[in-house]
Amino acid sequence: MTHGSHALLAWIPFLDPLYSAYDWWPLLIVPLCFGIAMIYKAYRLPTLDRYWRQVVLMTVQALFAFAGLAAALFLLVQVIVPMLPAE
Amino acid sequence: MTSNRDESLGFHPLSMALAWLWPGLGHIARGERQRGILIMSGVLFLFLGGLLIGGIDAVDRREDALWFVAQAGCGPIAFVADMGNTALLKNGPPESMVSTPVGAASTNKGGKVSKRKALAHVNEFGTLYIALAGLMNAVIVLDAGFRRSRTTGSSAA
Numbered sequence: 296m297t298h299g300s301h302a303l304l305a306w307i308p309f310l311d312p313l314y315s316a317y318d319w320w321p322l323l324i325v326p327l328c329f330g331i332a333m334i335y336k337a338y339r340l341p342t343l344d345r346y347w348r349q350v351v352l353m354t355v356q357a358l359f360a361f362a363g364l365a366a367a368l369f370l371l372v373q374v375i376v377p378m379l380p381a382e
Numbered sequence: 383m384t385s386n387r388d389e390s391l392g393f394h395p396l397s398m399a400l401a402w403l404w405p406g407l408g409h410i411a412r413g414e415r416q417r418g419i420l421i422m423s424g425v426l427f428l429f430l431g432g433l434l435i436g437g438i439d440a441v442d443r444r445e446d447a448l449w450f451v452a453q454a455g456c457g458p459i460a461f462v463a464d465m466g467n468t469a470l471l472k473n474g475p476p477e478s479m480v481s482t483p484v485g486a487a488s489t490n491k492g493g494k495v496s497k498r499k500a501l502a503h504v505n506e507f508g509t510l511y512i513a514l515a516g517l518m519n520a521v522i523v524l525d526a527g528f529r530r531s532r533t534t535g536s537s538a539a
Binding site: 308309310311312313314316317320323326327329330331333334335337338343346 | 428
């Protein structure tokens with residue numbers, strides 16, 4: 296039995312941290328955006344007819360915004376800043 | 383004019399108190415049952431998600447006092463989680479030690495850590511989930527207290 300599977304067997308949900316998430320933690324942004332959209336749209340929409348559609352739309356928009364910001368920062372730090380003169 | 387506006391806005395301190403005591407209860411008390419249930423689902427989704435990711439270590443009034451200010455917006459459930467942290471993590475029996483997870487190795491390379499202790503990004507995300515649930519619920523509390531009644535608003539228009 297590997298150490299990882301041993302840790303998983305001993306894992307108690309809601310008491311112990313999710314060990315496996317150390318490997319894929321960036322993906323945790325997806326349910327975070329979904330949860331925020333659930334709450335925001337629940338109190339903000341005048342009618343709840345298209346609630347889930349609006350929640351999914353806001354989640355996707357937020358994730359695209361994060362991806363765009365990440366790409367812009369990558370360009371700034373990795374491409375533009377190294378091109379600047381040292382002095 | 384002003385009196386009509388005040389009537390349509392209304393102020394419901396009881397709804398605000400209920401919204402803080404249990405997420406969504408304020409809207410349910412004001413007759414918006416479906417909205418209240420959806421708010422409850424959203425706040426509990428983030429709160430339980432944070433506990434699932436970061437464990438009981440995600441709510442810590444002593445070590446993460448500033449984060450707990452935001453988390454307290456969730457209501458008594460945040461205080462219960464903090465009591466659980468104190469009882470199980472701080473004052474509980476010593477838990478078995480596990481090797482520091484690879485993803486968090488920079489903080490404790492090759493070392494051992496209590497299996498209840500969250501490290502690095504897992505701890506941050508768990509704390510963040512519950513803090514955002516608390517901040518969103520603070521907005522919900524205000525909305526429950528000052529929400530413009532749609533029936534009143536439409537009749538006024």
